[in-house]
Structure formats: structure tokens, C-alpha cells
Amino acid sequence: MTRPWSLPLRAVIFALWFSWQVVVTSLxxxxxxLTPGRQPRPGIVRVPIRDLSDGELTLLVxxxxxxxxxxxxxxxxxxxxxxxxxxxxxxDPEAFRAAVRGMEWRxxxxxxxxxxxxxxxxx
Amino acid sequence: MIATIIGSALLILGAFNIFSAAVxxxxxxxxxxxxxxxxxxxxxxxxxxxxxxxxxxxxxLNLLKxxxxxxxxxxxxxxxxxxxxxxxxxxxxxxAAITVPDELADDAVALGGAxxxxxxxxxxxxTAALDAxxxxxxxxx
Numbered sequence: 058m059t060r061p062w063s064l065p066l067r068a069v070i071f072a073l074w075f076s077w078q079v080v081v082t083s084l085x086x087x088x089x090x091l092t093p094g095r096q097p098r099p100g101i102v103r104v105p106i107r108d109l110s111d112g113e114l115t116l117l118v119x120x121x122x123x124x125x126x127x128x129x130x131x132x133x134x135x136x137x138x139x140x141x142x143x144x145x146x147x148x149d150p151e152a153f154r155a156a157v158r159g160m161e162w163r164x165x166x167x168x169x170x171x172x173x174x175x176x177x178x179x180x
Numbered sequence: 181m182i183a184t185i186i187g188s189a190l191l192i193l194g195a196f197n198i199f200s201a202a203v204x205x206x207x208x209x210x211x212x213x214x215x216x217x218x219x220x221x222x223x224x225x226x227x228x229x230x231x232x233x234x235x236x237x238x239x240x241l242n243l244l245k246x247x248x249x250x251x252x253x254x255x256x257x258x259x260x261x262x263x264x265x266x267x268x269x270x271x272x273x274x275x276a277a278i279t280v281p282d283e284l285a286d287d288a289v290a291l292g293g294a295x296x297x298x299x300x301x302x303x304x305x306x307t308a309a310l311d312a313x314x315x316x317x318x319x320x321x
Contacts, residue, residue: 083224090204097213103283119258125219130265140284142212150281
């Protein structure tokens with residue numbers, strides 16, 4: 058699934074997955090707002106950014122911000138980090154970091170002709 | 181007939197989503213969680229309404245226009261949310277105290293530690309973000 062010719066298929070799969078994510082996270086945020094007395098447990102988490110081109114980084118920031126529960130506040134390319142606000146961090150920054158990086162990996166599979174493998178991402 | 185029912189249901193769903201975002205604006209504690217609430221209206225709310233209109237008055241051209249409108253809406257709302265959150269932070273709008281962890285405040289303190297009193301009084305997260313956030317974070321820009 059990571060050969061260059063499969064890019065259109067991968068792009069479609071990513072678009073569908075991302076649309077589904079927008080629906081799910083929107084409903085989560087709405088449910089939180091409409092549940093009386095429930096307060097969010099947000100957090101601001103430092104997320105490392107991999108070696109991305111300008112366009113890829115712009116797309117990643119847009120995608121992270123479009124999903125309603127996550128929001129990019131600051132980007133520091135020299136330090137290679139960005140700060141992401143999450144509505145549902147729940148005091149677990151590691152899981153949140155992994156989720157954002159998971160989206161980054163899925164995005165790269167959806168737009169690059171030769172996306173990184175799982176092993177490259179883990180390193 | 182069926183198209184009218186489904187289209188109307190989508191319109192009502194979209195309106196309800198925008199209503200819940202409005203409740204969120206009143207209910208949530210700080211700029212960043214409120215921006216997230218707006219994100220649901222800008223994403224699902226507007227998308228449901230556009231789809232509802234497309235279903236009520238279906239043509240393939242309308243479907244194409246609807247999809248383009250949703251994509252354009254999502255992209256512009258992302259840029260708007262990011263600009264809002266960033267300018268909010270730079271002008272000293274500190275996150276609510278329930279924001280745990282706040283690694284942006286931690287990093288700001290680490291960069292500009294001298295400006296924060298590190299003696300016997302430990303700054304709370306709120307004051308740390310206020311003191312160090314706006315000035316030191318500008319260096320990250």
C-alpha cells in the first residue's frame with residue numbers, strides 16, 4: 058500500500074478517515090458542552106514536528122486545527138516543535154502526543170508518493 | 181418528499197450543532213476551549229446545513245458546489261482558529277487553570293526564567309503563563 062502508484066487510493070482513504078474524525082470529535086465536543094455540569098480537561102502539549110516541507114506542515118496545522126478538539130497555538134520550526142491545545146488531554150500528554158503524530162503519519166501516507174514506514178515514524 | 185425530509189433533518193441537525201457551539205461559548209472557561217467549540221459549528225454545523233440544502237435541491241452541480249463550499253469553509257476556519265489562538269496567547273490570554281499540562285507555559289518559563297520569581301514563592305500556572313507567555317513566546321514566532 059505504500060507504492061507510488063497507490064497514492065490516489067491512499068489520498069481517498071485519508072480523506073474519508075479525516076472526515077470521519079471531524080464528525081466524531083465534533084460530536085464529542087458537542088456532547089461535552091451539552092452535558093450539564095461537565096467541564097473539559099484540556100491541556101497544551103508539546104509535539105515534535107518531523108522533517109516536513111512547508112506545504113506539508115501547513116496542511117498538518119490546518120488538519121489538526123480543523124478537528125474541533127485540537128488546536129495549534131504555536132509553531133517553532135527551529136526547535137522542531139509545535140504546541141497543541143487539546144480539549145480531551147485528560148492529564149495524559151503522552152497519549153495526546155501519540156494521537157497527533159498518528160494523524161501526521163496518516164496524512165503523509167495520504168499525500169506523499171513514498172510515505173515513511175511505521176518504523177521510520179517510530180524513531 | 182423523501183428528499184425534503186432528509187434535507188430538513190440535516191438542516192435541523194446543523195442548526196442544533198451551531199446552537200451547541202453557542203452554548204459552549206457561554207459555558208467554557210477560556211479562549212482556547214471556546215475556539216474548539218466554534219470549531220464544531222464551523223465544521224459539522226455548516227457542513228450539515230450545506231448538505232441539507234443540496235439534498236433538498238439536488239443537482240450534480242449543486243453537489244459539487246456544496247462540497248467545494250464545505251472544503252473552503254474548513255480551510256478558512258482552520259486559519260482563523262489558529263490566528264485567533266496564537267494572537268490570544270501572544271496578547272496574554274492565559275489558559276484556564278484546569279489546563280493540565282500546559283507545556284507552552286512550561287517552555288516559556290524555561291526560556292525566560294529570569295523574569296519569573298523562583299524564590300520561596302512558586303508561581304501558579306496562571307501567573308506563569310501571564311508573566312512569561314506574551315513576551316517570551318514572541319521569540320518563537
